Amino acid sequence: MKAALFTTFLSITATALFADPLPSWDDGDSKSRIVEFVSTVTDPNHSDYVTPAERIAVFDNDGTLWAEQPVYFQLIFAMDRLEELAKTDPAILNSPILEAAAKGDVQTIAEGGHEALIEVINASHAGASVDDFQESVADWLQSARHPDTGLPYYQMTYQPMVELLRYLRDEGFSTYIVSGGGLHFMRVFAEDAYGIPPEQVLGTYADATYEAIDGKPTIVKSPGIAFIDDKQGKPINIERTIGRRPILAAGNSDGDFAMLEWTTAGEGPRLGMLIHHTDSEREWAYDRESPIGKLVDGLDKGPDMGWVIVDMAEDWKRVYTGAN
Incomplete structure (x- = not known):
């Protein structure tokens, strides 16, 4: 009996050890480079080992972690x-x-x-107020449906990217969202959708005032944009808020170029990643001419900078968490 239990234990342990951390990714160059990078920087016996405190990974949201068509x-x-x-x-x-x-x-x-x-x-x-605004976002997410897919918007997160976020955290990374989207909008769903807590969400934010409404201290959203977290604003906000240069950055458009460029320009092992929307059957195919998620510099310069260009049609077995 003990021998049988020990054999079962070994079998379960082996399955856990060798389980594919990225099951929705096809076995190709993109997946191999991601796994190789993570394995290298987390191996204390490797010359490129990175301590957990420095394992910072930043991700754009729209078009990188969830869809962005026909508009944000x-x-x-x-x-x-x-x-x-x-x-x-x-x-x-x-x-x-x-x-x-x-x-x-x-x-x-x-x-x-x-x-x-x-x-x-x-x-x-x-x-x-921020509280009322976020409550309205939560209500909308529960009721609204995408005009093309019919899916709730929170089910149009990308399954391969959700797996990647989980894989990185399992390997001691801290994962952040750095997006042009609204800070208070994204903080409503980021933890449930991606496992990223509100304090690790960086985004565009409006002016605000501190007021006592019916005797209750309240933060109220004002007209005007205080900071746009896009293009060169992304590395500025990362440096200002996180205080460490990431070792991994992922995006999908030229709005993310500066973030990837700054990340991969640092010393030591670095990984830049762009999601190239090539799948017109399961999602949308767009890049150079698209008003949403335009991707030109990333395609032209990214490969020479060593970035992984993820081909959605070829590299992903599945697209959305909610379907296909």
Whole structure:
């Protein structure tokens, strides 16, 4: 009996030791390079060993950890919220841009560019306390569905990337989100979706005020953007907030280029990774000409800088956590 139990124990232990940490990744160059990098920096007997305190990994969110088409999901939330707010206060729709947003007219918003986007964000976000705003985000995530897939937005996280985040943490890494998305928006779902707690989420944030509302100390979101966590802003925010240069950075667009460039320019072992959206059947195929997630410099310069260019169609067995 003891011999049988010991054999069973060895079998279970071997299975645990040799289990694939990235089962939704195809066995190709991308997966091999990721596993090799992690194995190297976590091996205390290797010359490229990195202490746990320095194992910092940073990830963009939109297009890297979850989908971003046909527009950023936070913009869809903002338009839905604006429509709800207008039901009780129609006067809030005081411009053609806001009228279009409340109708879900993405094309008009896109044509209005950055200024139109900021106008919609201000009208739908400002004036709410952080607590009330985040409660509205949580409610929206439970009820809203993507117009193309029909999935809840929280099920359109990428299964291979969720596995990668878990794998890194199992190997002693600290994982952070560094995204152009709204800080308070992402903090609502990041821990449940990715295992990343709110304090490890870096993003764009608005101005705010500290007020006593009905005697209760409250943080209230104000109009205006205090910091945009995109492009060169990403490494600046990482240095300012985390205080360590990461050894791994992942993104999907030229908005992430500076973050990957700064990360991989450091001394010692480094890994830069770009998710290339090549799968028109299970997701969307886009890069150089896309207004959302445009990827030019990363494709042209990334390979020569040693970055892993993940081909979604070829490297991922599965895309979303919720389907396919």
